[in-house]
Amino acid sequence: MSLTMKTHLTPNPGEAIDWNYEIPKHQGAKMQLLTIGNIAVHGTWKGHLGQYYKAWAPMPRRNKQLEKQLFGD
Secondary structure, three states, X not given: OOOOXXXXXXXXXXXXXXXXXXXXXXXXXXXXXXXXXOOEEEXXXXXXXXXXXXXXXXXXXXXXHHHHHHHOO
């Protein structure tokens, strides 16, 4: 049996990134978190809903090809 753990959550191409007001399935993966003080941070989910965080969103993906065109190597 092979167990894999996601290291970070990212959206599918073209998918809108909205806050999800629920505990994420992969709590140990890196994601954007909205704290109970309404501050957005990056990290992994801890605790129950409303204890430290009230929402999460996937990490944005970088467009490395566009970055190369704009900024070079």
